[in-house]
Amino acid sequence: YGTSVTVGADATAPGYAFSGWRVEAPVEAVVTGGQFTMPASDVVLVGSFTARTNTPYRIEYYWQNVEGDGYTLHEGQNLTGVTDTTATIPVRTYAGFHLNPTASGTLTEGTITADGQLVLRRYYDRNTYQVKYAYEASSSSISNLPPLPEDTTAYRYGATVTVKPDVSRADYDFIGWYSKGSSVVAANTATFTMPIPLNGQYVTLWGEFFAKSDVPFTIEHYLQNTAGTDDYRLAVTAKSHGVTNAEVTAEAYKRTFTGYTFAHAEPATGKIQTGLVLKLYYNLNVHNVTYK
Numbered sequence: 001y002g003t004s005v006t007v008g009a010d011a012t013a014p015g016y017a018f019s020g021w022r023v024e025a026p027v028e029a030v031v032t033g034g035q036f037t038m039p040a041s042d043v044v045l046v047g048s049f050t051a052r053t054n055t056p057y058r059i060e061y062y063w064q065n066v067e068g069d070g071y072t073l074h075e076g077q078n079l080t081g082v083t084d085t086t087a088t089i090p091v092r093t094y095a096g097f098h099l100n101p102t103a104s105g106t107l108t109e110g111t112i113t114a115d116g117q118l119v120l121r122r123y124y125d126r127n128t129y130q131v132k133y134a135y136e137a138s139s140s141s142i143s144n145l146p147p148l149p150e151d152t153t154a155y156r157y158g159a160t161v162t163v164k165p166d167v168s169r170a171d172y173d174f175i176g177w178y179s180k181g182s183s184v185v186a187a188n189t190a191t192f193t194m195p196i197p198l199n200g201q202y203v204t205l206w207g208e209f210f211a212k213s214d215v216p217f218t219i220e221h222y223l224q225n226t227a228g229t230d231d232y233r234l235a236v237t238a239k240s241h242g243v244t245n246a247e248v249t250a251e252a253y254k255r256t257f258t259g260y261t262f263a264h265a266e267p268a269t270g271k272i273q274t275g276l277v278l279k280l281y282y283n284l285n286v287h288n289v290t291y292k
Helices: none
Strands: 004-006 016-018 022-025 035-037 044-046 049-051 055-064 071-081 086-088 097-099 109-111 119-126 128-135 160-162 172-174 191-193 202-207 209-211 215-224 232-242 247-249 260-266 269-271 277-284
Parallel strands (some): 215 277
Antiparallel strands (some): 055 071, 086 109, 260 277
């Protein structure tokens, strides 16, 4: 009785703040400066804890690798909250990705532990897109176009795509496969990185043919062997060239042969293409002999 008593040190608990010791009974025991004078009865000191509001926890967002063989941390954020309360990780949106709610390691909510070790995670898979090939309208009217390449592969966003080989058509130049709009793929590009298609489904690669300007063709001149018959011999073969599908008239290439007159051509007209042969026929001139 009457002795000066020093109040014990504050209690500690991870993630909680201690309110300090206060006298519950008797009322005559008053703590001043961390001490009190012992009264004539037992003293009961009571302390309490309050959950801290700044207990750390973390949220993390993972992106699927291009190869599809795992995930890589894209971004994370350190946060704080009230100890022993529930925290959740918000859903975020990423272009070219979609949330995979069942990915291994997913933890969308949890209790904020006093040791600050709670980590919430969400995982996002890459969207997949396809590549389609098409001919420009300017080329679609050309006959005997080669079949369009087919590609059934589902490419992940960001994956490397190998462009199909160029196609070919006799008498035309092919400028290569390319895309429009954002011009992700320039003509004669061997590979490109899969973007997010404008239609959200596939990237279209366009191909276009242009008529060649130097397509060779042949002109053959036939001379009649016997007047009044269809017996002709090849006398001269000539070569010329021009723009694919341009129309030419055989008679424009006729020549002068002494003793012969141009008769007809097969064909009379034609469109320039490899293998075109214009055949011009000349008949023997017939003269009469008169005696007087």
